[in-house]
Amino acid sequence: MVYLYVDDSSGHLVFDLNHMLRPAKSPEKCDLQLLQQSGGQLVSLFEQKTVRGWWPCTCEKNGEKIIAGKVEMSLEIVTEQEQEERPAGHGRDEPNMNPHLEEPQRPDTSFLWFSSPFKTLKFILWRRFKWFILLFIILFLIFLFLAVFLYAFPNYAAMKMVGPFGPSKAAE
Numbered sequence: 612m613v614y615l616y617v618d619d620s621s622g623h624l625v626f627d628l629n630h631m632l633r634p635a636k637s638p639e640k641c642d643l644q645l646l647q648q649s650g651g652q653l654v655s656l657f658e659q660k661t662v663r664g665w666w667p668c669t670c671e672k673n674g675e676k677i678i679a680g681k682v683e684m685s686l687e688i689v690t691e692q693e694q695e696e697r698p699a700g701h702g703r704d705e706p707n708m709n710p711h712l713e714e715p716q717r718p719d720t721s722f723l724w725f726s727s728p729f730k731t732l733k734f735i736l737w738r739r740f741k742w743f744i745l746l747f748i749i750l751f752l753i754f755l756f757l758a759v760f761l762y763a764f765p766n767y768a769a770m771k772m773v774g775p776f777g778p779s780k781a782a783e
Contacts, residue, residue: 628656635666
């Protein structure tokens with residue numbers, strides 16, 4: 612069992628603000644391969660002014676780098692004049708004014724699966740797996756069509772070859 616205390620270090624992340632790693636857009640895409648970016652993929656915080664995303668924190672285990680955690684950060688460089696106009700951390704503005712954060716975009720469902728299972732399926736499963744679901748439905752319909760065709764084909768082929776009803780009366 613591992614115990615973590617408030618002042619324990621679980622990993623580290625070092626930034627060179629002129630040549631920063633480009634952050635991942637989501638925690639799922641944040642992995643060790645993010646640390647191996649080439650020079651063309653690096654960004655400069657001084658040129659871009661703001662950077663937001665996910666970075667991996669690493670530690671060494673048995674001489675090998677592993678992910679110890681993931682950090683979501685928003686970094687912003689401001690000029691001295693901007694800093695004087697809107698100082699941060701001095702309690703002069705209302706909370707959430709500098710930097711201003713938009714209201715969180717929360718889904719319309721309560722995620723109580725037993726009270727609204729269809730909304731839960733829509734928000735949890737459909738968003739992640741909609742292409743797999745659509746592909747499964749299309750493949751199932753193709754399989755069903757082929758199964759019905761293979762089931763009915765021998766009977767129709769035999770009827771066509773044997774002609775059990777003889778020539779039609781209109782043809783005589």
